[in-house]
Ligand SMILES: Cc1cc2nc3c(=O)[nH]c(=O)nc-3n(C[C@H](O)[C@H](O)[C@H](O)COP(=O)(O)OP(=O)(O)OC[C@H]3O[C@@H](n4cnc5c(N)ncnc54)[C@H](O)[C@@H]3O)c2cc1C
């Protein structure tokens with residue numbers, strides 16, 4: 001284990017970040033890692049619990065105490081091997097995961113003191129890439145079976161890598177011009193630079209996975225022994241209020257796709273926040289990414305509104321006690337950079353002359369208010385996967401409209417589903433887990 005009793009004398013050190021005033025001026029990643037000595041001290045805080053609740057908190061079942069200890073002992077190479085045993089893409093989760101493992105860490109019983117698992121994960125894998133320890137691992141033999149994976153988000157990529165390593169020939173079909181799904185076209189560069197996504201895609205290609213970009217699959221694919229649908233949950237929740245059809249009212253993903261392409265230099269954005277009063281409707285990750293992107297564009301003001309009431313500042317032990325994910329107030333990285341947030345806001349309408357000028361809402365079901373709004377971004381979540389391909393294949397849906405695929409098998413023989421398309425809009429860590437477990441189901445089917 002780490003150092004005996006270290007958690008009592010070494011304080012948790014939060015992940016270092018570039019100062020908000022500096023980072024809003026560019027699109028580079030803002031998360032940094034601790035210097036090696038301090039990082040190892042953080043690893044020493046892990047008690048290697050008899051019952052490591054962090055395992056239960058992590059959907060991937062990451063071997064967290066093992067790599068905490070290896071980092072403490074400065075054995076990064078072995079830590080990297082442990083990391084890759086359960087997670088194909090630790091550099092995605094190390095940057096972007098909300099870290100349910102930390103909420104479940106035994107040290108978190110004393111709220112705010114969990115082991116800094118996420119930054120240790122990131123430090124291990126970034127060092128692995130820097131040192132050249134991460135190389136393609138093509139399979140030793142091929143089975144001759146062919147699998148099509150539709151969608152190149154984290155679920156599709158994880159599934160493809162696992163199936164390819166099991167010896168099957170895998171082709172990924174992706175309608176966008178590049179791979180990564182929401183990691184590339186939803187999440188902005190300042191959270192994950194696209195070279196990080198590209199590097200893994202390069203590894204898959206070098207291992208023998210074929211990637212076909214710019215191909216929208218609209219029906220059954222010939223020549224494959226199995227098909228995996230990893231098409232995400234992409235139908236956005238709308239805001240059916242008067243004025244919805246005005247110019248300047250957009251789904252968040254229209255804006256974020258445009259921003260990602262603009263930052264990559266591949267297209268001019270059709271939507272701009274520059275100089276405008278921006279309203280972001282919805283308080284989640286997508287909303288935060290809109291807020292931060294609008295800051296970087298030089299918006300006149302940015303306001304994020306949330307329908308729900310403000311949660312308590314600390315873990316509500318009567319509702320979500322340790323080790324559950326605490327429903328408490330969090331201030332996103334984006335709001336640390338500026339902007340305002342309001343809770344208990346119910347939008348009643350939008351007005352303007354052709355283009356939106358004002359948003360109208362009721363606060364706490366009582367007060368009616370209006371606010372200037374020249375760009376309104378709807379970030380209220382997603383209702384399910386797009387239906388066209390699923391209907392063309394005859395894939396059944398569950399009560400929530402997601403692919404009905406218990407054990408990853410749909411009702412159509414040889415057609416499987418994984419990721420947000422199966423479980424609804426979720427997290428990257430779940431998408432990777434789904435991709436890995438779906439690969440096991442497909443492998444069993446093919447064998
Ligand atoms: C803006 C935003 C920010 C987020 N930030 C975070 C975060 O910080 N941390 C976190 O853990 N999670 C975050 N999430 C959630 C996370 O990104 C998703 O849960 C995850 O990407 C789901 O992975 P997936 O592979 O199932 O689907 P997706 O990433 O949605 O990928 C699906 C892919 O399928 C392709 N596709 C769909 N239909 C077809 C077709 N017919 N033919 C060919 N290709 C097709 C799409 O183009 C897409 O590339 C965020 C989500 C959004 C929207």
Ligand code: SF4
Nearest residue numbers: 046047049054105106
């Ligand atoms: S629960 Fe926390 S302290 Fe215990 S093994 Fe996991 S990371 Fe270490």
